[in-house]
Every structure is written in structure tokens, then in C-alpha cells.
Amino acid sequence: MADAALLELRQASVIFNGAAAVDRVSLSVRRGEFVVLRGATGSGKSTVLKLLAGLVKPTSGEVIVAGDRVDSFSEMERRWLRRSMGLMMQDGRLLEDRTVHENVMLPALAAEESYAEARRRAFLALEKCGIGELAPALPGRLSAGEKQLALLARAVVNRPVVILADEPVAHLDEANAQALLALLAAFVHAGVTVVAASHEALPVAGTSVREITLATPGAVEVRS
Ligand SMILES: Nc1ncnc2c1ncn2[C@@H]1O[C@H](COP(=O)(O)OP(=O)(O)OP(=O)(O)O)[C@@H](O)[C@H]1O
Known part of the structure; x- marks a missing residue:
């Protein structure tokens, strides 16, 4: 079952106020893959991530995670x-x-981890993301790149099996984008x-990435 899909959409649509945000999209992601959802602004990328995270219900179609109709x-x-997913969503700001x-x-x-365990895990997650020294800082003094790393640390603190990241390197310069992508690749490894x-x-670099381009009315897959 190594190749069984971990995440799957089957003909999933989401209608907001009469307009389709996601229109009959089918896609599947296998365990251990690094998938990039591409598409123009408004093509429904964020909504697809929210479907996979169970944050949005499809108007029609199916969302399947690890074989369950979520x-x-x-x-x-x-x-x-x-709790099994680490979310880096666009509206997910630090307090x-x-x-x-x-x-x-x-x-x-x-x-529902104990305070001591949450503390320990948070330090580990920050260390893993290379920003252990920023633990006592307030978010206001972080650079854009450091903020994204902190959001990634927050996403992985519960040791998720899946990371869903919405525009993780938007607004980052080349060096910070590379640092964040290298970390995501390390999680994939x-x-x-x-x-x-x-x-x-x-x-x-050094990791195979599969692109799925969102276009209506369905998903066209392009291997890279
Ligand atoms: N909660 C909502 N209520 C109403 N309309 C929404 C909602 N969320 C998304 N939409 C609309 O659905 C469409 C798809 O939005 P979505 O954010 O998923 O696209 P996207 O590809 O992620 O866009 P971007 O690249 O700009 O982030 C857009 O037209 C958007 O305005």
C-alpha cells in the first residue's frame, strides 16, 4: 500500500455565494510526496488546502484522507x-x-499536551527550524523570513504527517525562500x-517535487 493516496479530492467543488472557488477538482497525493499546487490568483489553491485540512466542506464531491471520507x-x-496536519495558512498570523x-x-x-511537554516540543520545533535563539522574542521584531520559519515551527510542533503550506515563500527574498524550502524538503526526507x-x-534543491496546476474545470497534472 506504499503507493496508496494519503490525500485525495474526487470531483470536489466549493461554491461561495453562487460562484465556484473550486470546480470539480480531482487530485491525489501519495505519502511522502512534495506537491506544489500551482495556479493563477483565484484558481482555488487556498480553498483546496482548506478542503484537505477539513476547514472547508465541499459543496459536492469527496475529500479523502488516509482512506477516510473527511x-x-x-x-x-x-x-x-x-492535529495530524501542520498548517501554514495565509491568515495564520503569530499572536x-x-x-x-x-x-x-x-x-x-x-x-492537550501538558505545559511541560508543549514547552519542550516548541523548543525542539524552533531548533529544527533553525531559530531556537528567537524563542523569547516577540513576533514584532522578526524579519519576514524569520516569521515564516516561526510559522513552520508552529505547524510542525505536533509532529504532523502532513504539512499544508499556503504561499510559504511569498514576500521572501531568495535566501530566505531557499532556507524555508530546504526545511520543507528536510521534512519530506x-x-x-x-x-x-x-x-x-x-x-x-535535491528533492523531487510534483506540480499540480489548478485550472477549471479540473486539475491538470504536470510532472516536474
Ligand atoms: N470564504 C470565502 N467566501 C467567499 N469567496 C471566497 C472565500 N474564499 C475564497 N473565495 C473566492 O474563491 C476563489 C478562490 O479563492 P482561493 O483563495 O482559493 O484562490 P487562490 O488560488 O488561493 O488565490 P490566491 O493565489 O490569490 O491566494 C476566489 O474567487 C475567492 O475570492
Whole structure:
């Protein structure tokens, strides 16, 4: 079953106010893949990530994660689903009045880890993302690149099997983008599945990346 899909959309559509944000998209992602969702602004990349995370329900079609129809999950089941996923969403800001370390602890506390365990895991996640020294800092003094690394640390604090990252390197300069992509690639090498939405190609060195280009009415897959 090594090749079985971990994440799958089958003819999934999402209609907002009468307009399709996602129109009959079918795609599948295998365990351990690094997939980049490409597409123009408004093509539905963020909404596809939210479907996979159980944050948005499809108007029609199916969303399947590890063989389960998550579109018919209860709210509590969706919360459990999200604990196995690390989310770097575009609206996922750091809380400005908490330190970077406290921000990274939050998903661990939400997953009912003890305070001591959440603290420990948050330090580990920050170290893994190369910003351990920023633990006591307030988010306001971080650079754009450091903020993205802190968001990645927060996404991986619960040791997810999947990372869903929306425009992870938008607004980053070349060096910071490379640093973030190298980290995502390192997670893939460690067995994590990564799906990143990006309006531009993501040059990830040393890792094979599969691009899926979103276009209506379905997904056209392009191998790279
Ligand atoms: N919560 C919402 N309510 C209403 N319309 C929405 C909502 N979320 C997305 N849309 C609309 O759905 C369409 C797809 O949006 P989405 O953000 O998924 O696209 P995207 O490809 O990620 O775009 P971008 O590259 O600009 O982030 C857009 O027309 C957007 O305005």
C-alpha cells in the first residue's frame, strides 16, 4: 500500500455565494510526496488546502484522507484530523503579545499536551527550524523570513504527517525562500507529506517535487 493516496479530492467543488472557488477538482497525493499546487490568483489553491485540512466542506464531491471520507466528519473528528496536519495558512498570523516560543506552544496545548511537554516540543520545533535563539522574542521584531520559519515551527510542533503550506515563500527574498524550502524538503526526507500552494514555481534543491496546476474545470497534472 506504499503507493496508496494519503490525500485525495474526487470531483470536489466549493461554491461561495453562487460562484465556484473550486470546480470539480480531482487530485491525489501519495505519502511522502512534495506537491506544489500551482495556479493563477483565484484558481482555488487556498480553498483546496482548506478542503484537505477539513476547514472547508465541499459543496459536492469527496475529500479523502488516509482512506477516510473527511467531508462527512463531525466537527470533533475534523479537529482530530487537523492535529495530524501542520498548517501554514495565509491568515495564520503569530499572536503579537506572545513570545515566539509561546506561539509555537499553542497547537501542542490545544492538542492537550501538558505545559511541560508543549514547552519542550516548541523548543525542539524552533531548533529544527533553525531559530531556537528567537524563542523569547516577540513576533514584532522578526524579519519576514524569520516569521515564516516561526510559522513552520508552529505547524510542525505536533509532529504532523502532513504539512499544508499556503504561499510559504511569498514576500521572501531568495535566501530566505531557499532556507524555508530546504526545511520543507528536510521534512519530506523524514517522511512527512508536503502540499504547498504557490503562484510561482518552487525551486526545491535535491528533492523531487510534483506540480499540480489548478485550472477549471479540473486539475491538470504536470510532472516536474
Ligand atoms: N470564504 C470565502 N467566501 C467567499 N469567496 C471566497 C472565500 N474564499 C475564497 N473565495 C473566492 O474563491 C476563489 C478562490 O479563492 P482561493 O483563495 O482559493 O484562490 P487562490 O488560488 O488561493 O488565490 P490566491 O493565489 O490569490 O491566494 C476566489 O474567487 C475567492 O475570492
